[in-house]
Amino acid sequence: MSSRDPVDWNVLRAATDNDKGAMKEVISIYLHEGVKKVKALRSAVEGQDPDQIVMLAHQFLGSSRFVGATEIGKPLSALVKMGRSHQLNSTAAQLVNRTEKEFVRIDHFLTAPHE
Amino acid sequence: MNSAAVAPVEVKRPGPSLGEALVVDDDPVILCILEKALTNIGYLVSTATNASAALRRIERSVPEVIVTDLLMPGMDGKAFCRKIRKNPMTSGVPIIMISTESQLEERLDGFRAGADDYITKPFHVREVKARLDRLVVRNQRALSSNPLSGLPGNPSIELEANRRLSENRPFAFSYIDIDDFKAYNDVYGYESGDRVLKDLSRLLVAAAGSISTESFVGHVGGDDFVIISTAEEMRAILKIVLASFDRESGGYYASKDKQRGGLITSNRQYRKQFFPMMKLSCAVIDTAIRPIHHYAELVEIATELKHLLKSQTHRRASLAQWNGRLQRKSASKQAVYRKLPHRQLA
Numbered sequence: 219m220s221s222r223d224p225v226d227w228n229v230l231r232a233a234t235d236n237d238k239g240a241m242k243e244v245i246s247i248y249l250h251e252g253v254k255k256v257k258a259l260r261s262a263v264e265g266q267d268p269d270q271i272v273m274l275a276h277q278f279l280g281s282s283r284f285v286g287a288t289e290i291g292k293p294l295s296a297l298v299k300m301g302r303s304h305q306l307n308s309t310a311a312q313l314v315n316r317t318e319k320e321f322v323r324i325d326h327f328l329t330a331p332h333e
Numbered sequence: 334m335n336s337a338a339v340a341p342v343e344v345k346r347p348g349p350s351l352g353e354a355l356v357v358d359d360d361p362v363i364l365c366i367l368e369k370a371l372t373n374i375g376y377l378v379s380t381a382t383n384a385s386a387a388l389r390r391i392e393r394s395v396p397e398v399i400v401t402d403l404l405m406p407g408m409d410g411k412a413f414c415r416k417i418r419k420n421p422m423t424s425g426v427p428i429i430m431i432s433t434e435s436q437l438e439e440r441l442d443g444f445r446a447g448a449d450d451y452i453t454k455p456f457h458v459r460e461v462k463a464r465l466d467r468l469v470v471r472n473q474r475a476l477s478s479n480p481l482s483g484l485p486g487n488p489s490i491e492l493e494a495n496r497r498l499s500e501n502r503p504f505a506f507s508y509i510d511i512d513d514f515k516a517y518n519d520v521y522g523y524e525s526g527d528r529v530l531k532d533l534s535r536l537l538v539a540a541a542g543s544i545s546t547e548s549f550v551g552h553v554g555g556d557d558f559v560i561i562s563t564a565e566e567m568r569a570i571l572k573i574v575l576a577s578f579d580r581e582s583g584g585y586y587a588s589k590d591k592q593r594g595g596l597i598t599s600n601r602q603y604r605k606q607f608f609p610m611m612k613l614s615c616a617v618i619d620t621a622i623r624p625i626h627h628y629a630e631l632v633e634i635a636t637e638l639k640h641l642l643k644s645q646t647h648r649r650a651s652l653a654q655w656n657g658r659l660q661r662k663s664a665s666k667q668a669v670y671r672k673l674p675h676r677q678l679a
Contacts, residue, residue, distance in 0.1 A: 240369040281362035283455040
């Protein structure tokens with residue numbers, strides 16, 4: 219893994235026991251769900267719904283860890299913390315932006331041709 | 334993958350199934366990973382995206398093991414766990430809880446709710462498999478143990494035989510029972526009968542353990558036991574078992590019965606009859622002689638051999654070895670096994 223790669227392949231390999239078919243399917247589901255989660259997170263922040271923010275960010279954090287995407291975990295963890303404290307401020311929207319930006323990077327990386 | 338609801342996943346695989354595993358997680362990525370991993374090792378996997386759907390699924394069929402997420406919308410993993418433990422039908426089902434939380438308090442809460450094990454995301458799928466296998470095997474053993482002997486009972490015997498059949502390596506399966514045990518039980522009472530069964534259990538375990546660490550001893554029920562081992566080890570184990578039981582069985586009788594060589598009591602038709610002193614019968618099936626594909630085949634052959642050993646013609650044989658053929662109720666019963674009188678083993 220290069221230090222700039224958004225995903226650590228070794229993590230996904232461990233999670234799927236190096237089953238290439240399973241890896242492909244997991245990536246496909248992760249990217250498909252990721253788009254929906256970013257959208258839902260933005261909507262939860264706009265609607266000032268801390269419980270929903272915790273639920274969505276926590277779930278996104280979990281699946282991101284499985285595909286070895288660690289960088290996206292930082293804004294997501296902060297959203298979970300913020301949602302749990304029920305203290306939402308303008309930072310929440312910035313965290314969603316950071317999440318989306320990193321997710322786009324992950325999408326490009328995972329859909330680009332690899333060995 | 335259908336992760337939307339609780340529809341069971343149809344899986345076609347060769348070999349015996351390890352049973353049903355229910356995976357509960359609201360994250361389709363985790364569901365996909367676990368479904369594939371558990372299917373690959375032989376489970377029939379059902380999935381549910383929330384605890385309520387999982388509970389409805391369990392009402393239809395109780396799984397062998399449950400893997401559940403901790404944080405889910407609606408009912409969380411801990412509440413789900415408590416509901417499972419409260420229901421007598423599911424209270425013994427092993428539960429593995431998974432979560433991104435790795436805090437000690439979270440894990441302890443999971444255990445308090447009734448989880449048997451806890452795994453933090455992201456997990457290594459091989460670790461999940463290992464933990465699952467350990468839990469399921471231990472649970473099956475505990476559930477099926479014979480209350481008298483404490484030995485693994487029928488489900489565990491079947492599991493062990495199927496495991497060895499799936500490995501495609503030859504093994505020997507021996508069905509052991511006590512001839513004329515019922516007469517002894519009738520005359521001396523259940524307490525004395527139970528003592529004989531407990532002593533025999535200990536003898537089988539000690540003999541098998543002295544020869545091999547890989548052998549398996551199970552208690553089918555009543556006076557019926559099973560040993561699974563390699564053919565070579567089985568010969569040595571049974572030699573010890575038969576000699577020891579023969580040597581010690583006299584101690585179970587009063588001197589008048591010992592002098593007479595048996596008991597006089599009513600038979601199943603309520604007529605007085607002489608019953609010799611107890612001895613062991615062992616039906617041995619070596620899967621190297623002819624491939625056996627299913628546990629039911631083993632049981633069928635063992636039952637047939639057992640009947641032959643108890644038939645009047647072969648009354649004094651102690652051990653029957655399957656020769657690869659099975660002929661029921663035929664005139665040439667002698668052709669299906671080789672009988673070894675007890676004294677030849679000594």
